[in-house]
Amino acid sequence: MKYLKAIGVGFGLSQVATLITTVYLHRVLSHKSIQLHPAATMFMRLGTWMLTSISPREWVAVHRKHHNFSDVEGDPHSPHVEGYWKIMLANVYYYRREANNDNTMEKYAADLPFDKLDLALLRRGTLGFSLTGVILAWILGTKAGLVAWTTLAVSYLTLNAAINGAGHTFGEKNFENDATNLKLLALITFGEGLHNNHHARPASPRLSAFDGEIDPAWPVIRGMEKLGLAKVLTKPDVGWDTHRRRLPETVKIRPGDGIDIATVNSSKN
Numbered sequence: 001m002k003y004l005k006a007i008g009v010g011f012g013l014s015q016v017a018t019l020i021t022t023v024y025l026h027r028v029l030s031h032k033s034i035q036l037h038p039a040a041t042m043f044m045r046l047g048t049w050m051l052t053s054i055s056p057r058e059w060v061a062v063h064r065k066h067h068n069f070s071d072v073e074g075d076p077h078s079p080h081v082e083g084y085w086k087i088m089l090a091n092v093y094y095y096r097r098e099a100n101n102d103n104t105m106e107k108y109a110a111d112l113p114f115d116k117l118d119l120a121l122l123r124r125g126t127l128g129f130s131l132t133g134v135i136l137a138w139i140l141g142t143k144a145g146l147v148a149w150t151t152l153a154v155s156y157l158t159l160n161a162a163i164n165g166a167g168h169t170f171g172e173k174n175f176e177n178d179a180t181n182l183k184l185l186a187l188i189t190f191g192e193g194l195h196n197n198h199h200a201r202p203a204s205p206r207l208s209a210f211d212g213e214i215d216p217a218w219p220v221i222r223g224m225e226k227l228g229l230a231k232v233l234t235k236p237d238v239g240w241d242t243h244r245r246r247l248p249e250t251v252k253i254r255p256g257d258g259i260d261i262a263t264v265n266s267s268k269n
Ligand SMILES: [Zn+2]
Pocket: 066, 070, 164, 168, 179, 195, 199
C-alpha cells in the first residue's frame, strides 16, 4: 500500500511537470502564445527545476529546431529519421545530443539569455531534481521516496517520448503535416497529444481544434487568466477551419503506414 501510494505521488508529480512543460516551456517560451504574471513565471521556473531538471533555454531551442526540420534531416528527434523505437526508448539521448549543440542554442534561443537566478541556481537542473528526491525520501521514507522519485522520472520521460515518437507515427490527422493527434495521450499530457493540430498552428494557445478533442491545459490557462496570472496573446479559435493544409476529413494513420516524404517536404512548419 505504501509503495502504491508512492507510485501515485510520483505520477501526480509527473502530471504537474507535464502541465508546466506544456504551459511554460512550450506555449509561453517556445511559441509566445501566452504571457505569465511574474509570480506564475517564478512558480513555473522552480517547478521546471525541481520536477524535470530541464534548462528552459535548451528545451526551447531543441523544440524550435524540431518545428523547423520536422521529420527531415536536422530534426533533433524524428522517428522517421532515427526509427520509432529509438525515439520511444531513448528520446532523452536525442534531446541531450541537440541541447549540447552550441550552434542550436545560439540560433534558436537567443531571446532567452540566462538571468541571475539561472546563473546562481536554476542552471543546475540535477540539483533541483535531486532536492525533490531528498524531500520525497524525507516525507515518504527512503524506499517509498525513491519509488515516487523514480516513477516521476520514468512517467515524465515516457510521456515526452510518446509525444515525439508516437505523435509523429500513428493516430489521427486533421491537417496535412507529419504529426498525429492521439486523443488518449492528450488526456495525460495536458493536450500535447494533439500534436497534428499543434504542427498546423504552432502559435495557437489551445491545442484542441474540433469536437471530441480535449486539451486539459486550456481550462487551466483560462482559469489562470481569470486570476490575473496569465494572458493569452494569440487567437485560439480562428484559423482551424480555413487552414490551408486542412484535410477534407480526419484521416487515421496506423503504425507502419509510413509517411509520404513528398508530403512531408511540402508541409514543413
Ligand atoms: Zn512534433
